[in-house]
Amino acid sequence: MHGRRAVDRRQTAGIVALAAIAILLGGALLGLLAEAASNWSGAIAAFDGYMARIVRFTLWQAVLSTILSVVPAMLVARALSRHPDFPGRSLILRMFAVPLALPAIVAALGILALYGRAGYFAGIFSALSGETWPGAYGLSGILVAHVFFNLPLATRLFVEALDTVPADQWRLASQLGMRAGPSFRFVEWPVMRAAMPGIAGLVFMLCITSFTIVLTLGGGPQATTLEVAIYQALRFDFDPARAVALTLLQILLTAIVVAVLAKLGANVTGDANLSVASRRTREATRVETILNGLVIALALLFVAGPMLATVFAGLDADLGRLAGESTVLRATATSLVLAILSALLSVCLSLSLVMARRALELERRTGSRSLFERLADTGAGFVLVVPPIVIGAGWFILLRHTGNVFLLAPVMVVAVNAVMAMPFAIRAIRPAYDAASERHERLCALLGIGGRDRFRLVDWPVLRRPLFTGFAFAMALSLGDLGVIALFGSDAVQTLPYLLLARMGSYRTEDAAGLALLLGLLCLALITLADWLGKRADD
Amino acid sequence: MRNVISSLLGAAALVFALPATAAEKLTVYTYESFTAEWGPGPQVEKAFETECACDVEFVSVADGVALLNRVKLEGAGTKADIVLGLDTNLTAEARATGLFVPHGVDPGNLTVPNSWTDDTFLPFDYGYFAVIYDTEKLKTPPASLKELVEGDPEQKIVIQDPRTSTPGLGLLLWVKAVYGDKAPEAWAKLKDRILTVAPGWSESYGLFTKGEAPMVLSYTTSPAYHVIAEDTQRYQAAAFSEGHYLQVEVAGITTTGAKNPLAAKFMAFMTTPAFQDAIPETNWMFPAAKTSKPLNPAFDKLVKPAKTLAFGADEIAANRKAWVDEWLSAMSK
Numbered sequence: 075m076h077g078r079r080a081v082d083r084r085q086t087a088g089i090v091a092l093a094a095i096a097i098l099l100g101g102a103l104l105g106l107l108a109e110a111a112s113n114w115s116g117a118i119a120a121f122d123g124y125m126a127r128i129v130r131f132t133l134w135q136a137v138l139s140t141i142l143s144v145v146p147a148m149l150v151a152r153a154l155s156r157h158p159d160f161p162g163r164s165l166i167l168r169m170f171a172v173p174l175a176l177p178a179i180v181a182a183l184g185i186l187a188l189y190g191r192a193g194y195f196a197g198i199f200s201a202l203s204g205e206t207w208p209g210a211y212g213l214s215g216i217l218v219a220h221v222f223f224n225l226p227l228a229t230r231l232f233v234e235a236l237d238t239v240p241a242d243q244w245r246l247a248s249q250l251g252m253r254a255g256p257s258f259r260f261v262e263w264p265v266m267r268a269a270m271p272g273i274a275g276l277v278f279m280l281c282i283t284s285f286t287i288v289l290t291l292g293g294g295p296q297a298t299t300l301e302v303a304i305y306q307a308l309r310f311d312f313d314p315a316r317a318v319a320l321t322l323l324q325i326l327l328t329a330i331v332v333a334v335l336a337k338l339g340a341n342v343t344g345d346a347n348l349s350v351a352s353r354r355t356r357e358a359t360r361v362e363t364i365l366n367g368l369v370i371a372l373a374l375l376f377v378a379g380p381m382l383a384t385v386f387a388g389l390d391a392d393l394g395r396l397a398g399e400s401t402v403l404r405a406t407a408t409s410l411v412l413a414i415l416s417a418l419l420s421v422c423l424s425l426s427l428v429m430a431r432r433a434l435e436l437e438r439r440t441g442s443r444s445l446f447e448r449l450a451d452t453g454a455g456f457v458l459v460v461p462p463i464v465i466g467a468g469w470f471i472l473l474r475h476t477g478n479v480f481l482l483a484p485v486m487v488v489a490v491n492a493v494m495a496m497p498f499a500i501r502a503i504r505p506a507y508d509a510a511s512e513r514h515e516r517l518c519a520l521l522g523i524g525g526r527d528r529f530r531l532v533d534w535p536v537l538r539r540p541l542f543t544g545f546a547f548a549m550a551l552s553l554g555d556l557g558v559i560a561l562f563g564s565d566a567v568q569t570l571p572y573l574l575l576a577r578m579g580s581y582r583t584e585d586a587a588g589l590a591l592l593l594g595l596l597c598l599a600l601i602t603l604a605d606w607l608g609k610r611a612d613d
Numbered sequence: 614m615r616n617v618i619s620s621l622l623g624a625a626a627l628v629f630a631l632p633a634t635a636a637e638k639l640t641v642y643t644y645e646s647f648t649a650e651w652g653p654g655p656q657v658e659k660a661f662e663t664e665c666a667c668d669v670e671f672v673s674v675a676d677g678v679a680l681l682n683r684v685k686l687e688g689a690g691t692k693a694d695i696v697l698g699l700d701t702n703l704t705a706e707a708r709a710t711g712l713f714v715p716h717g718v719d720p721g722n723l724t725v726p727n728s729w730t731d732d733t734f735l736p737f738d739y740g741y742f743a744v745i746y747d748t749e750k751l752k753t754p755p756a757s758l759k760e761l762v763e764g765d766p767e768q769k770i771v772i773q774d775p776r777t778s779t780p781g782l783g784l785l786l787w788v789k790a791v792y793g794d795k796a797p798e799a800w801a802k803l804k805d806r807i808l809t810v811a812p813g814w815s816e817s818y819g820l821f822t823k824g825e826a827p828m829v830l831s832y833t834t835s836p837a838y839h840v841i842a843e844d845t846q847r848y849q850a851a852a853f854s855e856g857h858y859l860q861v862e863v864a865g866i867t868t869t870g871a872k873n874p875l876a877a878k879f880m881a882f883m884t885t886p887a888f889q890d891a892i893p894e895t896n897w898m899f900p901a902a903k904t905s906k907p908l909n910p911a912f913d914k915l916v917k918p919a920k921t922l923a924f925g926a927d928e929i930a931a932n933r934k935a936w937v938d939e940w941l942s943a944m945s946k
Contacts, residue, residue, distance in 0.1 A: 109686070124938075124941065127945070179815070179816050179819065182816075183819055183820075183823060186820070186823065186825055187823070190823070190825050191769070191808070191824075191825050191826070192823065192824035192825050206767065209808065209825065211808065211809050285812070286812055286816065289774060289777070289809075289810065289811060289812040289816075290809060290811050290812065290816050290820070291809065292809065292810075293807075293808070293809045293810070294804065294807060294809070294810050294944050294945070295774065295776075295810060295940075295941050295944045295945050296944070296945045302774075302776070302777070302812075305776075305777060306776040306777065308682070309678050309679070309682070309776075309777065310678060310776065310782075310933070310937075311934070312682050312685060401650055467682075467686075470686060471686060474686060474687055474690070475690065575815060576645060576646065576649055578815040578816075578818075578819055579645075579646055579813075579814065579815040580646050580649060580651060580652070580897075581818070581835075581838045581839075581842070581897070582651075583818070583819055583822050586819075
């Protein structure tokens with residue numbers, strides 16, 4: 075009886091989490107629909123030849139970006155996972171979370187500092203090609219930037235998935251004398267394949283909604299995404315009907331791609347036995363070690379390059395003065411408070427959803443999944459494809475008559491950031507939770523352990539690290555977020571990225587570069603802290 | 614440690630602060646760079662509060678377009694007494710909302726180019742769009758829009774997207790004013806010179822100062838910032854023989870403000886030196902009325918347009934969508 079009740083409780087938690095997402099998105103769309111009620115012509119007129127071109131480009135760049143991010147990420151993650159003692163491994167993994175916290179324009183300028191017309195490499199590229207290097211603009215520039223953001227993210231998530239392989243399997247593989255090939259086929263690939271649809275889906279969602287990167291590096295309006303069209307609809311044209319129609323189109327396109335990806339994935343049958351082997355042993359041949367080292371080094375160079383350029387640009391700023399400014403200190407504090415609150419909320423909601431999904435999977439006897447289970451699986455992701463300006467505008471319309479919208483602004487920022495970070499946190503938490511459940515579910519049912527006891531004694535020790543990883547992702551994402559504040563009026567919530575863009579918008583580019591450095595360091599420090607808190611359990 | 618805690622508490626207080634309840638209060642909606650600490654907002658607020666013995670509350674949104682959308686969404690229930698920061702590209706649409714009342718100020722003391730006849734919106738500053746170039750990279754800047762369009766495609770310019778940015782729309786109108794029906798052909802030619810079309814002014818200016826392109830679309834007043842704040846002559850505006858396109862920034866009284874006597878006082882105050890003194894070196898635009906002292910000499914050395922180009926507000930409102938579509942198809946080929 076006990077076990078049964080625990081399952082119900084997990085499902086209830088999932089319903090609460092899904093409801094939070096549904097309210098956030100539904101509210102926004104409802105607000106816009108109410109405003110649009112009188113005039114639908116814009117929604118219908120939206121679908122013309124121009125829109126068809128936009129859709130084609132949006133999908134094309136997102137698919138290419140996803141492939142170029144996810145495939146190399148698998149190689150890098152595998153290399154990192156085969157060499158737990160690789161020098162600087164944990165620092166590399168921490169650094170890989172930083173791009174998430176960088177505003178898109180900072181990353182774009184970092185990338186151009188290397189590959190732009192006036193970049194460090196422009197001379198070499200010009201010499202090699204025999205003509206003036208045109209700079210990384212157009213589709214290639216967009217792809218470089220998207221891979222810069224998403225390769226590190228995907229790598230971290232794949233490493234997290236590979237970490238769930240029980241030590242026994244590694245030992246067995248090693249005892250059977252498996253070399254890299256067979257061990258990849260039998261041990262690593264199944265885990266990565268199971269994680270792939272989720273990770274690729276996440277990357278796809280981040281790329282399909284790209285805005286600043288696409289416009290800044292795209293070279294002209296032939297590089298336009300749906301996100302830009304939605305923004306345009308809500309800005310100069312102020313046409314809510316059109317914005318809603320385009321948002322729904324974006325959701326539909328994403329749903330199709332996610333469904334296709336799900337077909338490519340596979341469900342692994344986890345190992346129901348408790349692991350008895352100690353730290354995993356992995357034997358790599360010398361050739362493999364060199365190859366893996368090379369893969370890691372290349373990825374590191376690619377990711378660290380623009381980050382170093384950002385650091386150098388930041389060092390030119392008057393950092394002493396900046397760090398002493400009360401506005402900067404206040405913005406830092408505001409960013410920290412909001413990021414920590416969002417991350418906490420995000421991890422709680424994500425864990426609820428992960429638990430509910432697993433409980434539903436266990437309960438299911440037939441092969442087909444219920445709508446609830448499907449939603450618990452991928453529902454959170456769709457938050458990412460609803461543009462922040464839509465959420466901001468929709469909720470503003472709903473709340474405008476409640477009195478003081480500004481008082482609600484911080485609440486909205488925390489709620490939206492928390493929900494936006496859920497897809498990241500879920501991907502960090504789910505592999506570990508499912509693997510642990512596979513091992514402990516029956517034991518818990520047998521011993522009648524459930525509820526809080528189960529979480530404290532059984533789940534927490536295993537989940538501690540992935541929970542903190544999820545926390546770190548959510549925090550990084552919230553730190554860099556600018557989105558929803560815009561329509562609510564920014565006076566109430568002045569965060570670091572807001573301040574950065576404000577300085578940039580009034581000629582103070584050096585200050586902006588300094589603030590970007592500050593933001594990056596803050597993110598790295600928080601991630602190191604989250605890693606350390608998560609790791610203590612292993613000692 | 615104590616500093617950290619107090620700044621955390623400060624942030625919490627800031628985040629959750631309740632608005633002060635003063636008896637006499639004026640609420641002004643404006644854009645962010647106006648209220649920024651280095652913007653005109655703080656000076657203007659102080660000056661007017663001394664004059665009226667009241668409390669001025671600024672509420673800021675991203676920019677002029679967001680400002681108009683905000684007021685539209687709030688409708689007659691808006692808290693704003695004054696909306697400050699729309700430009701002449703938006704006034705026709707703003708007027709059509711029926712949310713604004715006549716300003717009641719004599720336009721006689723205004724110093725804006727062309728004579729001002731609008732009785733709903735009152736200017737507080739103005740500027741001209743211009744191509745800013747890097748003197749270290751470009752020895753002979755284009756002397757006309759025609760030279761820009763037909764010049765060496767290897768000498769690039771960064772512009773902004775008219776779908777997302779005010780200066781971007783400015784260039785579109787500038788080209789339209791000079792080329793008329795031939796604008797699509799001009800854009801098709803200029804296209805090869807455009808390094809990229811940034812979403813906003815900040816991104817484009819960032820690319821320009823990073824050295825990615827020797828030219829950027831900005832304002833004739835941009836060099837004044839570099840001279841006064843950074844003490845460098847490196848960035849200059851190119852004077853175009855066809856003339857420069859004008860941008861006038863305006864404020865208006867809302868129907869809510871019509872009930873607040875402070876609103877009319879503020880509009881009158883806006884055309885006095887106490888307000889105008891703040892404009893040149895914080896907003897980096899030209900004052901719309903007399904200042905108490907002559908401007909910094911750096912402003913005298915700026916490009917003086919041979920001709921002021923401007924469309925009427927109604928003409929823009931009627932054609933903007935068609936012109937942007939025309940730009941899109943010319944640029945997407």
